[in-house]
Amino acid sequence: MSREILQVSGLSMRFGGLLAVNGVALTVKEKQVVALIGPNGAGKTTVFNCLTGFYRPSGGSILLDGQPIQGLAGHQIARRGVVRTFQNVRLFKEMTALENLLIAQHRHLNTNFFAGLFKTPGFRRSEKEAMERAQYWLEKVNLTEFANRTAGTLAYGQQRRLEIARCMMTRPRIIMLDEPAAGLNPKETEDLKALIAYLRESHNVTVLLIEHDMKLVMSISDHIVVINQGTPLAHGTPQEIRDNPEVIKAYLGEA
Amino acid sequence: MSRNLKQAFFSALLVWAVAFPVLGLKLSIDGISLAVHSQGSFTLTIIAVCSVLMFLRVLFDKQWSSVMGRRSDRKLIPPAVSNYLTLPKTQRWVIMGLIVAALVWPFFGSRGAVDIATLILIYVLLGLGLNIVVGLAGLLDLGYVGFYAVGAYTYAMLSHYMGWGFWVCLPIAGLMAATFGFLLGFPVLRLRGDYLAIVTLGFGEIIRLFLRNLTDWTGGPNGISNIPKPEFFGLTFERRAAEGMQTFHEFFGLQYNSINKVIFLYLVALLLALLALFVINRLLRMPIGRAWEALREDEIACRALGLNPTVIKLSAFTLGACFAGFAGSFFAARQGLVTPESFTFIESAIILAIVVLGGMGSQLGVILAAIVMILLPELMREFSEYRMLMFGALMVLMMIWRPQGLLPMQRPHMELRR
Numbered sequence: 001m002s003r004e005i006l007q008v009s010g011l012s013m014r015f016g017g018l019l020a021v022n023g024v025a026l027t028v029k030e031k032q033v034v035a036l037i038g039p040n041g042a043g044k045t046t047v048f049n050c051l052t053g054f055y056r057p058s059g060g061s062i063l064l065d066g067q068p069i070q071g072l073a074g075h076q077i078a079r080r081g082v083v084r085t086f087q088n089v090r091l092f093k094e095m096t097a098l099e100n101l102l103i104a105q106h107r108h109l110n111t112n113f114f115a116g117l118f119k120t121p122g123f124r125r126s127e128k129e130a131m132e133r134a135q136y137w138l139e140k141v142n143l144t145e146f147a148n149r150t151a152g153t154l155a156y157g158q159q160r161r162l163e164i165a166r167c168m169m170t171r172p173r174i175i176m177l178d179e180p181a182a183g184l185n186p187k188e189t190e191d192l193k194a195l196i197a198y199l200r201e202s203h204n205v206t207v208l209l210i211e212h213d214m215k216l217v218m219s220i221s222d223h224i225v226v227i228n229q230g231t232p233l234a235h236g237t238p239q240e241i242r243d244n245p246e247v248i249k250a251y252l253g254e255a
Numbered sequence: 256m257s258r259n260l261k262q263a264f265f266s267a268l269l270v271w272a273v274a275f276p277v278l279g280l281k282l283s284i285d286g287i288s289l290a291v292h293s294q295g296s297f298t299l300t301i302i303a304v305c306s307v308l309m310f311l312r313v314l315f316d317k318q319w320s321s322v323m324g325r326r327s328d329r330k331l332i333p334p335a336v337s338n339y340l341t342l343p344k345t346q347r348w349v350i351m352g353l354i355v356a357a358l359v360w361p362f363f364g365s366r367g368a369v370d371i372a373t374l375i376l377i378y379v380l381l382g383l384g385l386n387i388v389v390g391l392a393g394l395l396d397l398g399y400v401g402f403y404a405v406g407a408y409t410y411a412m413l414s415h416y417m418g419w420g421f422w423v424c425l426p427i428a429g430l431m432a433a434t435f436g437f438l439l440g441f442p443v444l445r446l447r448g449d450y451l452a453i454v455t456l457g458f459g460e461i462i463r464l465f466l467r468n469l470t471d472w473t474g475g476p477n478g479i480s481n482i483p484k485p486e487f488f489g490l491t492f493e494r495r496a497a498e499g500m501q502t503f504h505e506f507f508g509l510q511y512n513s514i515n516k517v518i519f520l521y522l523v524a525l526l527l528a529l530l531a532l533f534v535i536n537r538l539l540r541m542p543i544g545r546a547w548e549a550l551r552e553d554e555i556a557c558r559a560l561g562l563n564p565t566v567i568k569l570s571a572f573t574l575g576a577c578f579a580g581f582a583g584s585f586f587a588a589r590q591g592l593v594t595p596e597s598f599t600f601i602e603s604a605i606i607l608a609i610v611v612l613g614g615m616g617s618q619l620g621v622i623l624a625a626i627v628m629i630l631l632p633e634l635m636r637e638f639s640e641y642r643m644l645m646f647g648a649l650m651v652l653m654m655i656w657r658p659q660g661l662l663p664m665q666r667p668h669m670e671l672r673r
Contacts, residue, residue, distance in 0.1 A: 052559065078561035090556040092549045098671050102542070103549045104560045109542045116541035117534065135671060147671035170561055 002030040005206055006051075006082075006174060011060035013046050020046045022230045023060070028174070028223075031200055033207045035217045037241075038227035039250060044210045045087060047227070048176055051208075052084045053077040064174075079107065081173035085163045085180060087210075093152030097143055097162055100151050101134035104169035137165040141195065157188045164195065168203065175199065177209040181216050189213065193220055218242065226250070263313035270306040278302065343667040346619040350532070353622060357525055361518040369514075369521050373589065375629045376524035377582055382609040382621040383531045384578025389607065390616035391544065392571035393551035394444070395452040397603055398459025401439075402432040402576040404598035406583025408466055411479040411593045421485035421588050425581060432580025433573045435462075440572035444565055459603055467595040478594030482587050484516065485523050492516035520589055527585060531578050532618060538574075539667055547571055548666065608646075612653060614660025623661050 008026040012019065021043045028034050036044045050057040053074040062070040069077055092100050102109075110116070110126035138144045141161040146154055151162060160180060167175050177196075181189045193216060199205045211217045217224065218238045226233040226241060228250045234241060241247055279299060281292045293299075312319065339345055357376075361369045381403060388396045409428040413419045443454045466473045473479065484492060490503040494511050503519075504511045538544045546567045550557050554564050587593045609628050613620025632642050653660075 054555070054558075074555075074558035075561050075563045078559055083561070084559050086556070086559070090553050090559075092552045092556065094552055094666075095545075095548060096668050096670075099545060099668065103545055103557075103562070106542050106546055107561050111542050113541075113543070116543070117537050119537075131671070138671075144671075148668065166560065 002032070004028070005030045005065060006208075007061075007063040007066075008051070009061055011047065011050055011062065012058050013043075013050055013055055014058040020230050021050065021057075021227075024225075024227060024230075024232050026225055026235075028206055028208060030206055031204060032222045033196065033200060033209070033220050034223045034225065035221040036208065036210045036225050036227065037212070037214075037217060038233070041229075042227045043230040044227055045178060046230075048084060048178055048208075048210065051077075052082060052176065078170065081171070082176065083167045083170050083172040083174075084176040085160075085167060085178055087178040087182070089156075089159045089163055091151040091159055091163060091166070094150055096148050097138065097151055097154065098131075098134055098147045100162060100166050101137060101169050102130055104166045105130045105133065107170070133169065137168055140198070141165045142191075157184050160184065160188075160192075161195070164199075168199065168205075172205060174206045174208060177207065177211075179210055179212065181211055181213045189216055192216070196220055259314055259316070263310045266313040267306040267310040270309045271302065274302045274305065341617075341663055341665050343664060346617070346662070346664055350619055350622070353619075354529065361521045366514050366517055369517050371630065371633055373517070373521045373524050375625055376521070376528050377586055377589075378606065378609060378625040378629055379528045379622050380524070380531055380582040380585075381579060381606045382613065382625050383528070383535055383618060384575045384582065385606050386610050386613075386616065386618070386621050387535060387538070387578070388571050388575035389610050391539075391551075392547040392568060394568060394571065395448065396455045396572070396575070397452045397600075397607065398439075398455035398457070398462075399575070399579060399606055400598045400600070400603040401459035401462035402436055402579035403583040403586070403602065404462055404466060404595070405432045405435045405576075406580030407587040407593045407597070408473060408479075408583075409580070410584035410587045411482050412472065414482055415479050421483065421584070425584050428584035429577045429580040432583065433577035436573045436576025437569060440569045444568045444572065456600070456603075459598075459600065463595050463598050466598075473595075476595060478592055480592045482591045482593070484520065484591070485588050487519060492519055524585060524589075527581055531581075535618060543567070543570060608650065612649075612661060614663030616666065617660065617662055617664035620660050620662040620664065627661075 004027055006026070006028040008024065011021055011024040011026075013021040024043075024047055026034070026036075026047075036047060038044055046055065049055040050070075051062060053069070053072050053076065057070050060070070061068055064077075064080055064082065069080065069082075072080075092103065095103070108126075109130055110123045112123070114120075115123040135144070135147075138147050141164065143154075143158060143162060143165070146158065151159065154162065160183075164175070164177070164180065180196075181192055184192060196207055196209075197220065200207060209217075209221075221238055223235065224238055224241045225235040226244075226247050233250055234244050234247050236244070279294050279302060281294050282289050283292060284290075357372075360372055364372065381399070385396065385399050388394050388399070406428040409431040410421065410424040413424045413427065414421075439455075439458050443451060443458070446454055467476055469475070486492075487503055490501055490506050491497070492503050492515055494502070494513075496502040496505070502511075503509075503515060509515075546557070546562060550562070550564055550567050557564055557567075586597075590597075605628060609621060609624040612628065613622070613624035631645070632639065635642075635645070638645070
């Protein structure tokens with residue numbers, strides 16, 4: 001049995017009079033793939049925003065390895081190894097694919113001002129290593145030939161893959177994917193599935209994802225959490241969720 | 256047609272409404288009271304001609320724009336040439352050429368020409384510094400002159416009270432300005448865009464007013480005078496050296512010539528500008544330079560990747576302020592006098608205009624814009640009354656024809672070699 005890496009309990013988020021998220025609980029074990037599903041506007045992305053520090057949750061606790069991280073700033077949480085992609089891709093569009101990957105390594109680079117000014121051997125080495133890592137991941141997501149193209153000019157599917165690669169450059173422990181398959185064709189969705197499996201197997205990454213593509217969700221998730229109108233509706237294995245009448249009702253409406 | 260006619264009529268009227276009070280009337284002192292006189296018929300004729308032209312222009316707006324439209328399909332500069340000019344490699348060669356020209360300039364130019372070139376170099380230095388903040392990091396800073404003032408007063412006060420020389424004070428002035436940049440940056444950098452601009456504008460004014468009212472230390476509105484010029488390894492360029500010192504011309508056995516001093520000042524300014532050029536060129540290729548660019552594009556994505564936006568912005572702000580400090584201490588040494596009136600908002604505006612005119616982020620652009628902005632008023636001294644008018648016209652024309660600036664630069668991209 002693997003360790004629990006992320007424990008969320010009683011998470012709630014209030015915007016004025018609107019309770020967008022109410023008492024969501026979530027337990028993620030190491031190297032698991034956990035999916036967060038629910039109808040549009042259920043508050044899935046809000047949960048993501050709370051977990052990654054973009055919102056300060058109004059209540060509840062978020063423990064990463066038993067340490068509370070609620071209320072930390074976004075970049076602090078990212079430094080602890082929780083990184084995310086965005087529903088609408090947020091690449092640095094004017095920069096090349098390669099540079100997008102270099103930026104993500106900023107924290108691991110030699111950022112000493114004088115080292116960079118005089119190109120010390122240490123600085124050169126650190127830049128070279130960064131390049132090699134970027135090259136490795138470009139190859140993994142099949143973008144090597146587009147390395148020097150600006151990110152904004154890539155096709156949509158390529159941009160999505162680049163965003164995942166960019167997350168991986170920060171050497172994360174948990175990667176949170178917000179609708180990674182949105183706008184992908186069936187072939188690309190298959191590739192995405194393989195990529196997620198690869199991340200988990202070869203890089204020991206835990207994956208938390210929001211997704212509407214049920215075929216994808218059911219095939220790769222170990223555990224599924226269903227949210228409806230901000231409140232947790234059900235959780236369990238894909239099989240349990242598929243058979244749960246409550247979930248069917250929330251998605252399809254009452255007969 | 257009648258709507259056109261009405262519009263044209265109003266436009267013509269507007270010309271009168273604007274031009275007549277400004278140009279057509281003249282105030283003069285009559286005893287103890289002010290009297291309003293009408294200007295001569297010549298001015299009135301000009302206004303009348305302008306209003307008629309405006310009337311015709313608006314009346315035949317459609318025909319006019321169809322003629323102009325056909326012409327404006329042709330670009331001022333063909334895109335291929337424009338692309339070639341904005342390549343970092345091309346610009347590097349042009350900058351090299353400019354540096355060579357700048358090195359031989361003082362030995363052929365007249366004394367006045369060298370003096371103006373020195374002034375231009377100060378603005379190049381300021382422009383390059385502000386370019387880090389505005390062009391690279393995308394933070395609109397309207398109070399940049401405040402850091403310039405800090406640098407100038409640091410040298411002025413250190414030499415006045417402690418008797419320290421220029422070369423000792425130069426790094427201190429840079430550090431001092433950087434410290435101010437850091438301290439002021441802390442509270443304001445959580446603001447964005449317009450709000451940041453307003454607050455920095457306020458800070459610039461606060462520094463100036465502070466220097467003006469701290470009469471006991473800074474001499475208030477009179478400022479600090481008799482600031483010594485830089486020395487060449489302990490040799491002064493004055494006619495007679497102070498006790499225990501030697502002059503440049505005595506040491507080298509030359510005839511005293513006051514142009515030596517001017518040339519030396521010019522070379523010091525050139526040295527500082529080259530230093531700035533080198534540092535910024537490196538910064539563009541360093542992780543921090545990439546981070547500035549990324550932050551300008553998408554702050555949220557940066558945070559999601561673990562980059563701390565505050566630290567990154569602060570580094571740009573501090574470095575920019577540091578260069579202003581260098582420029583300030585050199586300015587103090589060159590003028591020999593600093594007063595708060597040298598650091599008004601208009602200076603900030605001119606420096607910002609240099610950056611925008613040159614093309615955001617482009618070093619060559621900043622250099623060219625500094626030359627244009629400083630040289631034009633010097634060349635057209637007879638029209639000095641209309642300086643602001645020309646300044647405005649230049650800006651408007653730029654925005655119509657080249658909104659991206661004289662010579663914008665494509666950032667040097669990191670390339671993957673295969």
